[in-house]
Amino acid sequence: MEIRFLVHVSKSKKKDENGNWIVQKFYNPKTSGYVDTLETGSKDMEIYDGVFQSLGKIKLTQLTYGTYRWKETSAPDGYEMKQTYFPDEKGFVVNYENHTVTTEAENKKLYQLELTKTDSDTKQPLNDVPFIISKTVKTENENDKQYYLKLNADTTGFEWTEDKTVAKQFLTGKSYLLGQDGTVTEQIGEAGKIIVKYFPDAPNLSWKEVSVPAGYDSSGPLTGDFTPSTNGYVYSATQTNKPKDFVLTLEKLSSTFQKKRYKVWNLNYMIVMIVQVSLTFQLCPDRYRNNR
Incomplete structure (x- = not known):
């Protein structure tokens, strides 16, 4: 896991002539x-x-006298930044009396969600099926509350509403x-699958x-529930839909105008029916006769 930092330094007055912190630079011999x-x-x-x-x-070993602060520029994949400046915006002082300073920066682990959608008969993935995600929060003095996952107004992360x-x-x-x-982007993903990284x-998802x-x-x-993985940070679920049974009505005109009804089970949307009907006609003086 890599965490990237800028080191801000201020000598004497803490800021440059424009009121900004100065970014410390380090020599790379390579x-x-x-x-x-x-x-x-x-x-x-x-x-x-x-x-x-x-x-x-x-660890920095060649800092001179001054006031410094760490700035975290980006969190590791799957983590959320809790703050930007460490130990805080004011920084810490390095001098002869305070020549060793230890600063800790923490990141909050985020969660990943996966939902797989398939055809119950063919097991083929189904795309563009909409789902909403919710969580249940149990309360002591009132009914359980339901919260729904949404994008922030500026698409910088997810939140519950x-x-x-x-x-x-x-x-x-x-x-x-x-x-x-910090920006959420929507991308073409794995067929039949919703992947949300991270929230x-x-x-109780x-x-x-x-x-x-x-x-x-x-x-x-x-509706259904997500199941957490062994590490507790990946939640997964599967959902299937059964194709409809199709009913065809075949009408055959005859002397009695009988209607035949045939039930056709799912054939993956491709229904092929061959009906062979043998018709024999005989012309009579005053009537029309139809024999099958």
């Missing part, structure tokens, strides 16, 4: 250039002059991804099929 963004690492090593990485850590009418309708075959810039707080695809039966269950 490129003979300077960098201003640092990342936590996975093993102990010196990556730039005076900059060391270790598991989930960054009690207003069902503004709930986000997620479509099968699409993925909804929260980028490191906060996921107890359930789904509801908003509308049944054309040609499918709506008599089956249209």
Whole structure:
């Protein structure tokens, strides 16, 4: 897991002549250039002059007197930034009396959701089927409350609302991804599957099929619950629809105007029926006779 940081530094008056914090730069001997963004690492090593990485850590050893602060520029995939500046906006002081400073930054783990939609007979995936996602919050003094997942007004993440009418309708075959810039994008995803990455707080998750695809039966269950994975951060569910049974009415005109009715079970929307009828006609002086 990598977390990217900028190191802000202020000497004496804490800010430059324009009132802004100065971004500290670090020399990279491999490129003979300077960098201003640092990342936590996975093993102990010196990556730039005076900059060391270790598991989930960054250590700076060549800071001079001044006031500094860390700025987290992006959270790791699947995590949410809890704050931007560490330890806070005011920063921390490095001097002879305070020459070792330890700062901790935490990220909140987010949840992932997957729902798979298929044809119950053929097991083929079904795309563009709308679902809404909800959670149930149990209360002590009143009835349980239902909250629905929606996009923020500026599409920077998801949130929960009690207003069902503004709930986000997620479509099968699409993925909804929260980028490191905090913006949610809708992309073409895996066939028949809704993938939501990522959203906060996921107890008692359930789904509801908003509308049944054309040609499918709506008599089956249209609501259900998600099942958490062993790590508790991925919630999954499956939903199937049964194709409708089709009824064909075949009319054969005869002397008695009899109507024949045939029931045709689902053939994946392709119905082929061959009806062979042998008709024998005999002309009589005063009547028309039809024998089969």
